[in-house]
Each structure stands twice: as structure tokens, then as C-alpha cells.
Amino acid sequence: MSIRTRLLLLVFAVWLPAVIGFGLLARTTYQREEDSARMNVQNIGQSLNFVAERELDKRAVMARTLAGSSALHDGDLRRFREEAAVAVEGSGNWAFLVDRERVLLNTLLPELDLTPRPRPPGAHFVTGEPEVFFAQQAPLLKKPVLGVFAAQRGVQPPQYNVGVSFEPSVMQAILDEHRYPEGSVASIIDQDQHVIARSRDPEKWLGRQATGDIQRRAQAGEDGFAESTTLDGVPSLSYLSKPSRYRWAVIIALPRTALTRAAQRVTLQAMAASGLLLLIGLGMAMYGARRISAPVLALREAASQLGEDAVPPRLSTGVSEADQVSAALHEAGLRSHEATRTLEQRVAEAVQQAGEAQARLLDGQKHEAIGRLTGGLAHDFNNLLQTIQMALQVMDRQVGEGSQRRVLQSALRATAKAAALVRQMLTFGRRQALQPQSVDLGDFVLKTQELTSKAVGARVQLSAHIEPRLPALFVDPTQLELALLNLVFNARDAMPDGGHITLTGRLAEPAETAGLQTGQRYLCIEVADDGPGMDAETQAKAFEPYFTTKPVGTGSGLGLPQVLALARQSGGDARLQSKPGEGTRVSLYLPASEQRAEAPAASAGAPQPSRQLRLLMVEDDPLVASVVLPALQGEGHKVTLCNSADEALQRLLQGQPFDVLFTDVVMPGRMSGLDLVAWCREHLPALPTVVATGYSAQAPDTHAQLLRKPYAIDTLLSALQQAADDKKTPPAAE
The missing domain is CATH 3.40.50.2300 (Response regulator)
Incomplete structure (x- = not known):
């Protein structure tokens, strides 16, 4: 039997298993594409469900906050209406207040309109956690709306429900921002399986209830893929997401015809590949008949290794062309391995960066919400404090010395403390501009020593160590004094049985300020105590506003947030180090000033007589x-x-x-x-x-x-x- 015949038989012998392999590969590829499509649909559904739940959380937080209003507890509906109007201003939402039978107020109505209106029979009234309800036609707007209901806080059973309403277009906008597989349709449904938003013909299906297996599975709280038929009659493979906290879910239906087309495409590709392989094999057989078969078999083995993502070795067959092909296969294998390693590294880096960016975004949104809330409260509260303080001062001028004068002075001091608390809230909410100036740290600590020494009490020893010849700080001195007092107070409260507090001032090392502005010198102010320390969970929440480990009534949770806000608004940073049983150290990094510290202003002398204006x-x-x-x-x-x-x-x-x-x-x-x-x-x-x-x-x-x-x-x-x-x-x- 000739070499040609042997090679032809060998080609057919190799080709037939290859055809079978292509068939298996086609099936595997189709299955992999279907799995990929499922995974893609599942990821989109979970993402949509998360974003929709976050939008509902925003309104639920707003409703819960308003439900805890002191005005509501006092029955002052006019003041509550003003608070509600400020809370929803510019957000596209509107707020309302209801009891079990009446609508008491609505921010869509004029400010002076507080006339109660009857509620429809069987209207929603929640007594527990906030809930979301859909109305096909709102009484005022005469169109579909969504409402988040929250029960009055601090009263059992609750007398009122506070609602925050918004239009379904908010959910439709979330749906429209995503891209979906070709031919698929996505929907957001509420706890009663009403369609709130839909990627195809939303106006037609808004408010329609899901039917069939989808309705049954949603009511049972199931999730995953199942065969179904869409509302417009398309057989599909549908994904139902897990219900959110508000029992809402996302449905994404992938038409079966799209999966069938994928199977046909993969089959044609497999047939084309097998035909191409046969032609290549016949050509190689004809060529190998003229030469020897050994180099051909060796090259085929090398090619198989490369196809299996292995690096084929260099061959020395005596045929220069075969050796050159072998060398090329070897280099291709090396490059493929290097490319795979580089790709895996870059994917890992991208995933890490995305996670860090998401964490920074969520933290920024949280602080922005707190800042807006504190800013609105500060405006109204400062007006009230202005009225109280000015009235007390007028009375103080008219009352002589005695017990009444002392009562007025105590009230004036209380209003000053209230004003300081508002400024502290504005500082960590980034709603109050700082007034930085050059401050000599040594002189500053000496001037505040008497105040800080009295603050720690007799059981706690306070010592300070300031390096000589330090450059001046560029910081707001009032906020710096408040920050140091907050740190000293926290350290003192952590040691009720006594201890030692150390205040240290030094020039920061470059490694400590690597993440801050380059080319800028920084000073480090550290306040350390030898108290019980903190565990990891407490440290992670220490800088969060209103978080405190102190008993109720002894701590506001604003101290460390004010310290962090001062540091970051000044261009620096604040860090905390603590271990259980080893005490706590807070390091405050603040920029150094290029100018000398400002000397105290000279006295202006006796006041000049005023004239009538x-x-x-x-x-x-x-x-x-x-x-x-x-x-x-x-x-x-x-x-x-x-x-x-x-x-x-x-x-x-x-x-x-x-x-x-x-x-x-x-x-x-x-x-x-x-x-x-x-x-x-x-x-x-x-x-x-x-x-x-x-x-x-x-x-x-x-x-x-x-x-x-x-x-x-x-x-x-x-x-x-x-x-x-x-x-x-x-x-x-x-």
C-alpha cells in the first residue's frame, strides 16, 4: 500500500473522530451560549432588582424620617406640612399624611389647604415596616402613582401613616437605562404582580397583573428560570428574580426563537469547520506523500498541543519547513500563555477598582443625603434659636441682678450650646464653609490647656508632647478646638475608672500622607488613650454620623464625624487605630501653612458712640x-x-x-x-x-x-x- 493511500486513510481516520468532536463541540458551544445567556439575563435581573429596591429605600427612609417628626407627635400638622415640603423639595416626590379614614394633608395641595379628605374604603394603612402600594388612578393626579407608606414612630398603635409618592416613570427610567438581549422583554412587578414598568409597550401594560406560572411563582416567592408565555403571547424562557425587601421582582423573558437561531448557527459553523478540516487533511496527505510522514505527524501533534492551550516543544525533524512551523507553534504557545496571564491580571484589577468605586459612590450618596437633611434643619433651627436668644437678651437687659438674671444667663448659655451643635452638624454634613488661617500648634494647645484639663476631670491624666519648631497649621481654629475637645471627651468617656490621655503634635511622614495632595507638608495631631479599645466592627462604624457606643442621652455620635469632616475639608485626613485591651489612637493629618501663625488682633479700644440709623x-x-x-x-x-x-x-x-x-x-x-x-x-x-x-x-x-x-x-x-x-x-x- 502506497504512502499516499496510507496517508489518505489516515486523514479519513482522523477526520471522522474530528467530525464527531465538532458535533460534540457544537452541542457544548450551544449549551455554553445558552448558559451565558442565562447568566447575562440573571445578572441584569439582579441589577435591576437592586436598583429598584434602592429607589424604594430612598423614599422609605424619607417616609420613616418624617414619621418620626416631633411635629407629628405633637399634632402640629401645619409644621409637619412645612417639614414634609422641605424634605421632598426638588426630588420629584410628594408627601402626604393619612389616618385610617382620612387624608389629612398633601404637599401637592396649597400650603394653607389642610382640610381632611375621606379615604377610599379599604385604603392601605401600615402598622409595621414601610410598604409600597400601587394606585391605578391617584385621586389628585388622576393617573397611576406609587406610594411608600410608613407608620408613625414612637406611638403604638400608630395613629398616622406618612406616605411619599412618586410616578411609575421613575421605575421606567431605571428599566430604560439597561440593555437587554435581542428580542427579550423586561418588566418590574410589585408585590401584587402588577406591572410597574416594562421595556416594551410600557403604557399598554402598566398596572396589568402577571398571569399563569409567573403569577404563581411570584406569589410563592420563587426565583430562577422557567418556561412561560409573555403577556403579548410570546413563548419564552423567563427569569424571575428573588423578591426584594418590598416583595417586588424583575422578570426578563428571552424568546425561544432566539435560542433556536443560536443552535442553527452553531451547527452550520461545526459543519463548515469539519469540511475545512477534511480539505486541509487531504492536502496535507498529498503533500506528505511526496515527503515523509513523520514530520507531518509531529506537526499535527504540536498543533493539537497548541489547541489544548499547551506550549508545543521545538522539533528537529530534518525538514527545514517543518522545523520552522514547529518553532512558530512554540512561540505562539508562549505568547498565548502570556496573554492569558495578562488578561487574568487586568480582569482582577478591573474588578477591584469597580468595587472600590462602588464603595466610594455609596459613601458619597450617604453623606450627601445627611448633608441635605442637616442643612435644611439648620436653617429652621437657627431661626428659632435667633428668636429665643434675642428675646432672652432683651429680657436680660431689663432684669437686674438676682435669681431671675441667673436663670436668663443659663438659658442664654443653652442657646449657645444649641448653636454650636448646629454648626457641628453642618461641619460633618459639609454644609458650612471653613475659615482657615495660620495657627501655631504649640500656642494653640497652651491656650486650650485649661479647657481640656477641666474636661478630662480628676481621674484622668492629660499630657501633651509638641515637637519644637513645627510649621504653622492652615486650619479653622474654632473647628480645630472643637475637634480636639471631641477627641479628648471620647478618650475620657472610654476610661470611667481613670487613665492617661496623650496629645502629640509632630511633622507627618511622607508615607503617612501618600494618598493626600502631593507637594504639601502635613502635621499630625494624635490623641491616644489607654482605655479598653475597640473591636473591628466598632472601628468600621466609628466615623459614621450618629453612631455611638455611649448610653442613651450621653452621646450624640457627632464627635468623630466632625473630626473627619474637618480633616477632609481642610485637605487632610483622620485615621483611627485601636485593639481591644490596648487603647485607641486617633491621628489627625492637617496641611501646614507657608505663612507664620497669625497674632491675636489688638484691642480696638473703647467702643465709639453709636448714632441713630x-x-x-x-x-x-x-x-x-x-x-x-x-x-x-x-x-x-x-x-x-x-x-x-x-x-x-x-x-x-x-x-x-x-x-x-x-x-x-x-x-x-x-x-x-x-x-x-x-x-x-x-x-x-x-x-x-x-x-x-x-x-x-x-x-x-x-x-x-x-x-x-x-x-x-x-x-x-x-x-x-x-x-x-x-x-x-x-x-x-x-
Whole structure:
């Protein structure tokens, strides 16, 4: 038998198993593609379910927060309505309050409309955890809406339900942001299997209830893949996600026709590959008949090894062409292994980076939500503190020495502490701008030593070690003092039986500040105690706002968040090290200043006698106006009060003469207080301005004097007089 015949038989002998192998490979490939499609659909479904649950969580948190309002507990529905309007402002949501039979208020209605309205029979009322309900036609909007209901907190059984409503378009937007396999359809259903959003014809199917096996499986809380038929009659392989906390689920239906096309494509590819292999084998057989068969068999073996992701060895067959092919196969195997290793490394790095980015995003969202909440609370609370403090100061001026005077002084000190607490909340919420300056750390520690020594008490020993010749810090001194007091208080409270606290100041090592701004020097301030220390779980939550391990009523959970907020807003960082039984060390890294520390300002001498002024006062809060106005009039000033910047503008346009404009920042109407100041700077540059604010998201005008609520009477009088003197305005005519 000739070599050609032997090679031809060998080719057919090799080809037949290869055809079988291609058939098995085609089946395996189809199964792998189907598994990949299943995995892709499952991942999309879980992602959609997570995002939808997160959107519901946002409204549930808002509803639970409002359900714990003191105004609701006191039955002050008008104040509760104001709080609810502030909470939902700009979010696209609206809030309402119901009891078991009536709708008591709704932020969609005018502010003064608090007329109760009857609820439909059998309307939802929750007594436990928040729940989400779908209404095909809302009474006010006359269209489908979703509502998150939360029971009144602190009262059992609850008297009210607080609801936060939004349109199903929010869920439709989540669905529209994702990409789905060709021909598939995705839906979000609620706990009653109503279609809330759908990737195909959403308007047609909104509010329709799922049917058949999908409905049964959703009611039973099942998940996974199963054969089903969509609402529009398409046989599909459908994936049902696990129900979320609110018993919502996601359905993704993949048409069976799409999987059938994939099977046909893989079969054709297998047939084409087997035919190509036969032709190659016949060609090689004809060529090998002219040479020897050994190099051919050797090359075939090398090719098989390469196909199995192995590195074939270099061959020396005596045929140069075969040896060159062998060398090429060897190099290809090496490159393939290197490429595989590099790809695995890059995939691992990408997964790690994605996880870190997701963690940073969630942390930023949490702090942003806290910041918005604290900012809104600060505005209203500072107005209340302004009213209380100003009224107490007016009474303090009128009451002589004695027990009543001491009571008023105690109340004034309490309002000062409340104002400090608001500033602390704004600091960790990043809603209050810092005022950094050069601070000598050694002098600063000496000046605060008496205060910190009294704070630790007799059982705890406090010592400080500050390196000599340190550069100055560039930090807000008030916030730094508060941060150090917070750290000392925490260390003291951790050692009720006594111990030792060490305050250390030194120049930070470059390795410690590697993640901070390059080219910047940093100082490290450390406060360490020898108390019981913390476990890993407590350390992970230590910097979270309102987290505290102290008993109820002894800790607010704002100390360490304020320290971290000060450090990061100043361009530095704060870190905590602790082990159970080994104490705790908090390291505060703050930027060094390139300038010397600022010396204390010299005394200005005796105050200059004030003159009567014509004041244009703009204040929308009637409580604040009720105490500030008589205080100014009592000093002999002529005050014109306006309730809005729009009203004040009309007064100025009428040509009425004034010596000073005194305005709040946040105002109803078209103009804010800062808008009014800007208008005066352009049209009445000779009119001096003083601005007061409890909190404002708009940056204060740097050309106007700024008073932060609550301010004292003397501070206000001094600011007004200084503004008038700086502009050299002629005194008012009597």
C-alpha cells in the first residue's frame, strides 16, 4: 500500500473522530451560549432588582424620617406640612399624611389647604415596616402613582401613616437605562404582580397583573428560570428574580426563537469547520506523500498541543519547513500563555477598582443625603434659636441682678450650646464653609490647656508632647478646638475608672500622607488613650454620623464625624487605630501653612458712640422679626420691616432713604436676600449691607458683612454701625 493511500486513510481516520468532536463541540458551544445567556439575563435581573429596591429605600427612609417628626407627635400638622415640603423639595416626590379614614394633608395641595379628605374604603394603612402600594388612578393626579407608606414612630398603635409618592416613570427610567438581549422583554412587578414598568409597550401594560406560572411563582416567592408565555403571547424562557425587601421582582423573558437561531448557527459553523478540516487533511496527505510522514505527524501533534492551550516543544525533524512551523507553534504557545496571564491580571484589577468605586459612590450618596437633611434643619433651627436668644437678651437687659438674671444667663448659655451643635452638624454634613488661617500648634494647645484639663476631670491624666519648631497649621481654629475637645471627651468617656490621655503634635511622614495632595507638608495631631479599645466592627462604624457606643442621652455620635469632616475639608485626613485591651489612637493629618501663625488682633479700644440709623430690615420669619425689631427700635434706630426681598426692592425703587440694608438670605418670592444685595451693589452702591443667615446653599456675598444666626444684640448693633461708618453715610435727619 502506497504512502499516499496510507496517508489518505489516515486523514479519513482522523477526520471522522474530528467530525464527531465538532458535533460534540457544537452541542457544548450551544449549551455554553445558552448558559451565558442565562447568566447575562440573571445578572441584569439582579441589577435591576437592586436598583429598584434602592429607589424604594430612598423614599422609605424619607417616609420613616418624617414619621418620626416631633411635629407629628405633637399634632402640629401645619409644621409637619412645612417639614414634609422641605424634605421632598426638588426630588420629584410628594408627601402626604393619612389616618385610617382620612387624608389629612398633601404637599401637592396649597400650603394653607389642610382640610381632611375621606379615604377610599379599604385604603392601605401600615402598622409595621414601610410598604409600597400601587394606585391605578391617584385621586389628585388622576393617573397611576406609587406610594411608600410608613407608620408613625414612637406611638403604638400608630395613629398616622406618612406616605411619599412618586410616578411609575421613575421605575421606567431605571428599566430604560439597561440593555437587554435581542428580542427579550423586561418588566418590574410589585408585590401584587402588577406591572410597574416594562421595556416594551410600557403604557399598554402598566398596572396589568402577571398571569399563569409567573403569577404563581411570584406569589410563592420563587426565583430562577422557567418556561412561560409573555403577556403579548410570546413563548419564552423567563427569569424571575428573588423578591426584594418590598416583595417586588424583575422578570426578563428571552424568546425561544432566539435560542433556536443560536443552535442553527452553531451547527452550520461545526459543519463548515469539519469540511475545512477534511480539505486541509487531504492536502496535507498529498503533500506528505511526496515527503515523509513523520514530520507531518509531529506537526499535527504540536498543533493539537497548541489547541489544548499547551506550549508545543521545538522539533528537529530534518525538514527545514517543518522545523520552522514547529518553532512558530512554540512561540505562539508562549505568547498565548502570556496573554492569558495578562488578561487574568487586568480582569482582577478591573474588578477591584469597580468595587472600590462602588464603595466610594455609596459613601458619597450617604453623606450627601445627611448633608441635605442637616442643612435644611439648620436653617429652621437657627431661626428659632435667633428668636429665643434675642428675646432672652432683651429680657436680660431689663432684669437686674438676682435669681431671675441667673436663670436668663443659663438659658442664654443653652442657646449657645444649641448653636454650636448646629454648626457641628453642618461641619460633618459639609454644609458650612471653613475659615482657615495660620495657627501655631504649640500656642494653640497652651491656650486650650485649661479647657481640656477641666474636661478630662480628676481621674484622668492629660499630657501633651509638641515637637519644637513645627510649621504653622492652615486650619479653622474654632473647628480645630472643637475637634480636639471631641477627641479628648471620647478618650475620657472610654476610661470611667481613670487613665492617661496623650496629645502629640509632630511633622507627618511622607508615607503617612501618600494618598493626600502631593507637594504639601502635613502635621499630625494624635490623641491616644489607654482605655479598653475597640473591636473591628466598632472601628468600621466609628466615623459614621450618629453612631455611638455611649448610653442613651450621653452621646450624640457627632464627635468623630466632625473630626473627619474637618480633616477632609481642610485637605487632610483622620485615621483611627485601636485593639481591644490596648487603647485607641486617633491621628489627625492637617496641611501646614507657608505663612507664620497669625497674632491675636489688638484691642480696638473703647467702643465709639453709636448714632441713630434708618434701617431697611428684610426678614420673612415672624418670630425672628418679633424680637429683633423691638431690640433695634429700643436702641433708637428707625426700622422699616419688609417680609420679602421683593417688597424691599419696591421700597428702594420708590426712593425711600436708608442708612443700612439688613437682610436675611433665604426669602420667599422671586429674589433671595443675596439677590437683593447684588441689586443694591449695582444700583445703590452707597447703601451698606449686612446679611444674616442660619444656613444657605447659596454662597454668601463677600462684599457684605455676614452674621450667622443666632447672633447677639451687641453683635448686630456693632455690625450695623460698622457698615454705616465704613460707607461714611451721613446721619439720618431728625
